[in-house]
Amino acid sequence: MAKSPIERFSTVFLVAGLSFFLFSFVSSGLVPWLMMNKIPTQSLDDLAKHIPKSFYKLAADYPQEFKLYYGEPNAASFKEAISLGRDNYIAEACWHCHSQQIRPISNEPQRWGKVSTADEYQNVLQMPQMMGTRRVGPDLFRESERRSNDWQMAHLFKPTNVVPSSVMPEFPWFFSADKHPNKRGLAVVAYLQWLGSWAKDSTDEMIQSIPKDNRASIQ
Ligand code: HEC
Numbered sequence: 379m380a381k382s383p384i385e386r387f388s389t390v391f392l393v394a395g396l397s398f399f400l401f402s403f404v405s406s407g408l409v410p411w412l413m414m415n416k417i418p419t420q421s422l423d424d425l426a427k428h429i430p431k432s433f434y435k436l437a438a439d440y441p442q443e444f445k446l447y448y449g450e451p452n453a454a455s456f457k458e459a460i461s462l463g464r465d466n467y468i469a470e471a472c473w474h475c476h477s478q479q480i481r482p483i484s485n486e487p488q489r490w491g492k493v494s495t496a497d498e499y500q501n502v503l504q505m506p507q508m509m510g511t512r513r514v515g516p517d518l519f520r521e522s523e524r525r526s527n528d529w530q531m532a533h534l535f536k537p538t539n540v541v542p543s544s545v546m547p548e549f550p551w552f553f554s555a556d557k558h559p560n561k562r563g564l565a566v567v568a569y570l571q572w573l574g575s576w577a578k579d580s581t582d583e584m585i586q587s588i589p590k591d592n593r594a595s596i597q
Pocket of ligand 1: 525
């Protein structure tokens with residue numbers, strides 16, 4: 379005897395499929411939207427209200443190149459540099475190997491700094507968000523001032539220059555023929571040094587709150 383439509387496998391799969399679709403729409407779409415829509419989104423102009431010290435340092439470390447490509451270190455050049463840096467971070471697939479999300483597990487705060495919060499992603503440079511999906515390399519959400527500009531340049535040019543065992547690719551096209559950083563190279567380092575600069579003070583507080591004996595590995 380033929381089965382009634384309600385007993386057919388295809389009906390069960392259809393109902394299950396639609397239900398799971400609805401569930402994921404609510405849990406991954408609606409709920410985050412309801413939680414996030416009250417947090418104001420920061421524009422580039424908002425971000426430029428807090429130019430980190432590292433940006434002026436970049437202009438001082440590479441005076442000729444900075445002047446040539448960006449002029450003076452100010453709000454306009456800051457906006458241009460960090461957006462171009464973000465665009466290159468996407469274009470070169472840095473996000474494929476690096477996350478930008480510090481979670482409250484696996485000693486991540488000790489390894490990288492303050493756990494990241496939703497409001498830190500509410501800005502135009504996190505659209506789409508750069509949380510990443512895997513970690514071939516370390517998390518970069520608190521990279522600001524962790525390394526000097528020179529270290530970052532030497533590393534981007536040829537990572538094994540500074541980390542002999544590195545599997546990170548080389549990015550020689552961030553440099554001119556005479557090996558000085560070009561516009562893209564400066565932009566990527568401005569972006570890396572900006573990442574987490576807004577949480578610098580609280581990161582320092584976080585380090586102070588860790589017992590002295592355990593600090594050595596993170597400082
Ligand atoms: C194939 C994977 C891969 C890609 C793509 C990649 N990286 Fe890395 N990255 C790594 C690995 C592995 C390390 C750790 C070893 C080292 O320091 O070189 C690392 C380390 C780093 C560090 C040092 C972090 C620290 O403070 O120790 C920075 C900064 C960095 N990468 C930036 C970038 C940027 C910017 C890009 C894109 C232009 C990029 N990476 C692309 C794998 C990758």
